[in-house]
Amino acid sequence: MQSLDNILTELTFIFMHFFLFMANYSVMKKKIMQPAVLFSLIWFIILLLHFTFRFTLLEGLFPLSFSTFLIFFIGVVAFSFGSFIQIVISEKRNANKKNIPLNIINDQNDISLSLRYFFLFIVIIGLPFYIAAAYRVFVASNIENFFSGLRTELAYGDEDIGPVKYLTSFSFVVFAINLFAYFKHKNTTNRILLTLSVFLAFTYAIFVTGRTLIFLLLSVYIGISYVLNNGVSIKKIGLLIGFFMIFFISIGIMYGKGGDSENSLKENINPAAQTTAIYLVSSLNALDWNMNHQFQVNYNGNNSLRFFMKIGEQLHLLPNLKINELIQPFVFVPYLTNVYTIYSPYIKDFGKLYAWLMIALFGFLHTWLYNKAISTKNIRYTFYYSFLLFPLLISFFMDFYLTITSLWLQIIFFIEIFLIINQLLKRRKGNNIIVISQ
Numbered sequence: 001m002q003s004l005d006n007i008l009t010e011l012t013f014i015f016m017h018f019f020l021f022m023a024n025y026s027v028m029k030k031k032i033m034q035p036a037v038l039f040s041l042i043w044f045i046i047l048l049l050h051f052t053f054r055f056t057l058l059e060g061l062f063p064l065s066f067s068t069f070l071i072f073f074i075g076v077v078a079f080s081f082g083s084f085i086q087i088v089i090s091e092k093r094n095a096n097k098k099n100i101p102l103n104i105i106n107d108q109n110d111i112s113l114s115l116r117y118f119f120l121f122i123v124i125i126g127l128p129f130y131i132a133a134a135y136r137v138f139v140a141s142n143i144e145n146f147f148s149g150l151r152t153e154l155a156y157g158d159e160d161i162g163p164v165k166y167l168t169s170f171s172f173v174v175f176a177i178n179l180f181a182y183f184k185h186k187n188t189t190n191r192i193l194l195t196l197s198v199f200l201a202f203t204y205a206i207f208v209t210g211r212t213l214i215f216l217l218l219s220v221y222i223g224i225s226y227v228l229n230n231g232v233s234i235k236k237i238g239l240l241i242g243f244f245m246i247f248f249i250s251i252g253i254m255y256g257k258g259g260d261s262e263n264s265l266k267e268n269i270n271p272a273a274q275t276t277a278i279y280l281v282s283s284l285n286a287l288d289w290n291m292n293h294q295f296q297v298n299y300n301g302n303n304s305l306r307f308f309m310k311i312g313e314q315l316h317l318l319p320n321l322k323i324n325e326l327i328q329p330f331v332f333v334p335y336l337t338n339v340y341t342i343y344s345p346y347i348k349d350f351g352k353l354y355a356w357l358m359i360a361l362f363g364f365l366h367t368w369l370y371n372k373a374i375s376t377k378n379i380r381y382t383f384y385y386s387f388l389l390f391p392l393l394i395s396f397f398m399d400f401y402l403t404i405t406s407l408w409l410q411i412i413f414f415i416e417i418f419l420i421i422n423q424l425l426k427r428r429k430g431n432n433i434i435v436i437s438q
Helices: 004-027 035-053 066-094 102-108 113-141 146-156 163-184 188-208 211-228 234-255 265-291 306-314 344-350 352-376 379-393 402-437
Strands: none
Touching: 004 035, 004 066, 035 066, 035 265, 035 352, 035 379, 066 265, 066 352, 113 146, 113 163, 113 188, 113 402, 146 188, 163 188, 163 211, 163 379, 163 402, 188 211, 211 234, 211 352, 211 379, 234 265, 265 344, 306 402, 344 352, 352 379, 379 402
């Protein structure tokens, strides 16, 4: 039985988040994809779902403490503050600058078709090698179900899929490139290339066995669609999220999580729905449990700065440092979960203030990329804004900013390599034209 105090506390913070969302929505000129608006909306929805699930699908879910609700609320305020600061700075700079000529912007966004063919060819050729490496990892697990064995070995075993793992992030960038090209010119060639890149990116994501990466593809689609189409409807976003949730649940059943592929659809509905509810809101309880059970700040940066610590260890600059595992231990809330929202690694490292400062920094960065992408339609800013929607949209689940620095460096590397080669090809083409004209 839920106590009245817990219910009132939760409802109060839900309304506070709603009013903060409405304030952001009004101040940011009703742009739903503006980072501060989107971040506050996500957290309002998640808290509302948490309250709803406690009385429906997850009746045993523990109530959250006041201090944990406060962490979430101040976090949204911090993100909004960082976004607002960037807007003020941007407006002051733009007041003294002229608009970029449209022909220059269009020239920056011209994409070589032959280069897109070449990049897609690499993704296609690499897929059999990726699947072969995945099968080798599965065999080492000694588990009958392929995806369960692969996931278990990759998450908890000593096996690694090897260098072909970089093809996953590469396929995501190739998807973004072809999506951008399709929205610029919706012809048959671009439609075929986009279809192939979508299929390949999904295939790579499935073999990673981490369902959250599926939402990276969704984020890229929503971001690029929004920038190039000058907006995206709430209805369209809702339909996309609904489709991806169905796909998410289906993949979970295939992985043996939230259902059984040998059972009927009716038999899988309840466990799949409950598992999805656990994915959406149990991380809030995990953070609450962590904060209220002999919690101590480490003051070593071994969580949020894990990537840099690992580099230091490999270079023997930090030889005696024990690197924390990326996968966290399970807690019982009373549903098993091992994700602790975006706040966990930052609070563990240097406390709540550090977490809020980092959230404000992310708000600043997101808004800078958003403003650049919207004002210029430049391919580089559009890509970075779209990819960074992923950690924002899934901030309620776990941190995908600094804890996956390696993935971001891969994506940055592949994007910049593509843009450099693309620019070189354009210059070569321009030089050839000049020679002919002479």
